Amino acid sequence: MNDRIPYAEIAVVPAKLQARPIEAGIHTRSFSGVFRNLRIGFAGALFLLFFGTAWLQWNGRQAVLWDLGNSKFHIFGATFWPQDFILLSALLIICAFGLFAITVYAGRVWCGYSCPQSTWTWLFMWCEKVTEGDRSQRIKLAAAPWSANKLVRRLAKHSLWLAIGLVTGLTFVGYFTPIRPLAAELLTLQLGGVALFWVLFFTAATYINAGLLSEAVCLHMCPYARFQSVMFDKDTLAVAYDPRRGESRGPRKKGSNAHAQGLGDCIDCTLCVQVCPTGIDIRDGLQMACIGCAACIDACDGVMDKMGYERGLIGYKSEHSLQGGTTHWLRPRLAGYALALLVMFGALGMALYLRPMVSLDVIKDRGLFRENALGQIENIYLLKIINKTERTGHYRLQLLDADGFSLQGKTLFTVAAGDMSELPVSVAMLADRPVSSSQPLAFEISDQDDPAINSVAHSRFVAPMNR
Template structure:
């Protein structure tokens, strides 16, 4: 019979000092403490700009329509004065690549600072934490409320908190869906209970997703669901600016009276108040070193600086710094990898702007009729085609359809007038007028030219088929 060895939890370490688990280590809910400071102010400015951009842009008008609207039904994507089509998706891919390189650049320069200041997950989580604070109180009050038995007061506070969470989630969902469905019609249909089933589903889906992600999952999204948290550490080097605890200055930790000389007591500047842990949205102790959970929000920097001010010590016990600087060296900002990302970004942004400028505002697709060929009344070999012409501008345009030089003659409508965004399916035929040029198959080229701007033109090749002579 196998005998089990009983396990016991070790409660103390050296000199009887108790083990202190961080909120992240304990596995319980993370209740953050209120704080203030310059990095919090910067985050508020960044979050405010993000909210203004996200919620405000959907309500802007441009030339009688919504300024930014991804109309999936019509396959038209309006961004202020420009309209993009599925054929322009290569530009979207390029934009995503530029954004990725921008993220790489920021990561090499300042670590995971994007997560702490501009990531929507973090920004909405801070908003939900604010709603939690105004309904349930500060950190110690929320901890006490969690431990308290259910009562009318607790039920009222929890109900109010979740009502605020749901209100923010609904507004977020309406703004997001409003970029795909005209937002004014969306809000009107919601309040008149006339939402169609598909739109109603997406409003419900994004409301639920926001509520769950920012209200319940919070830091778990950053730790377990976001791929960036997994690969960002491999992009760090010894000169990357990261939130760091200066152990050489802070150790040994210990409590002391204000005004006392810590060196005389064999102590460093850290008074072991754990305020840096209490304000951390992911519940870690930055004094344990760089961790995957850290989102570089600077909350611990603000909290520690406020404690240093009260103690009369210099700020910066916890600060944004590099590994090289912590070891007594100087941070190198101009280094090959960082410069390489910057150069790549500049080149790609330049290429993207050039591509936007030269992209054709006419689209032409050519489809050959299934019939290989036929003979017309004049005894000429003839092929049939269907031209799909799209006016990708915001004005009514006049176009001319033609064939590039060759032994062919175009039969059909040659002058077109298309409304903004109109798609015209045009049947035409092409006859071989020079019998001496007859071969089994040869290439011909259709061209469409904007009559008001001859430099705006597009051409597409197809195949002409003739019987063997």
């Protein structure tokens, strides 16, 4: 097909998009196949991870919880504080980079198999099939005037969508507010305030995105498709139709010698179009609207089986292979991405391993100094100590290299597991005359049970020079 869009031009020829407007209604046909099973497997894993993890308990507390009120993020045995969120940013950057690398290798596999938008949309499409029937029944129902049957089916579909939306919204909010009391309050209709607002907000977001908009989100709202041309190269695998093998397309009887009549392997059954969730015809070439779900591969492989032809008329193909060449699996760009990912993962692992398990911040009191009962100059400080371990921390506080200074008050204290404690302390200057009006001070706390766990924070001691 000479109107096929070259890989490098995907993003700059939107006029070639063949997607039917979503408003016109895309009624996909049911199909089966290897890639459908793969997608169901990925979807099952994603649902299990999302819906299941929220209910897990760890050491008497929700295993994964972003406690916004206390600015803490619990993930199993680890607690992360705002100071650690640089690690989270690093993880997100690595994930984005990983997505680029995977896209260079295999196109939009993320969209096709793991993207939550696609996954929930497939689930909602399944609900549509359960309540309104298969493709032909849905097309008939859409065209039919309103009747009791149509009303009941539509109500059932939207109720199912809303129910899934509600469970999704509840689970999502449950990662920020303990899910068990949240669910209990929702079930007993006692949920109110901010929590209720967010549960309803995410319920509506799920219902609208996966149900009402479905693939329109991929077509018109997601920017990822627009980046493709930057990431794809001539060896990138993408779902593609092989026109050299398929053309000229046309119907024929099974077993007939179609090739002798100048026909290719495509029997023009349009099944590949009927199963496509974005309503495109992959035979027109690679298009931005293709989310790489491989439904057309499954559909076409089924047709090839029935016709007794070799599978793979539509398949994961590179532009090189479509031109009759070979796909280069090992190429410098991919090796570079793999190496960079390895280094980034190594650095993140090291940063996590070396993450200080106690954190100390020192805030100097606004008053510059004061004189105590012994006539010594004193400065007041507020220490903030965060215990990032999963046990009660017993700490010792001391000044480092502080000749001429004395720490007043408590130097031994405890902080509960995963908690923060504030400790006001004062430091007195023992010398009569300060060497400078502002001198550096270093505070150190160390864990009495594990001296390797310690933290040092710096501040200044202020004193008058004219005493």
